[in-house]
Amino acid sequence: MPGAFLFVGGGSGMQKSLPEPVTIAEAARRLDRLERTVRTWASRYRARLLFKQGKTAWYDWHDIKTIARQIHRGEPVPPTPEERDRIRAAARLAV
Numbered sequence: 001m002p003g004a005f006l007f008v009g010g011g012s013g014m015q016k017s018l019p020e021p022v023t024i025a026e027a028a029r030r031l032d033r034l035e036r037t038v039r040t041w042a043s044r045y046r047a048r049l050l051f052k053q054g055k056t057a058w059y060d061w062h063d064i065k066t067i068a069r070q071i072h073r074g075e076p077v078p079p080t081p082e083e084r085d086r087i088r089a090a091a092r093l094a095v
Helices: 024-031 035-044 061-073 081-094
Strands: 049-053 056-060
Touching: 024 035, 024 056, 024 061, 035 061, 056 061, 061 081
Parallel strands: none
Antiparallel strands: 049 056
16 A cells, blocks of 8 residues: 555544554455445545545545444444544443
8 A cells, every 4th residue: 555654643532543544445345345335435424534546545444334333233323533433432441
């Protein structure tokens, strides 16, 4: 994958997982979904875009996975990546 990723922590105090770069094709393969479905989710819910080169974009796998989980459960998908981060943090604390 071209380019380098540098992530710096925020000040929220919540434990955060580092973003895991993934293309739409790879996310679709992992989720066993059509690429066009995952691309629609990424667009509709404004998934966290990490990097773009030409026509290829890398998204945060954890954000895409959270979107898919909310849809699968029939629960509303929070409108921002930050709100989805909070859902993941709460789920980690509940375990």
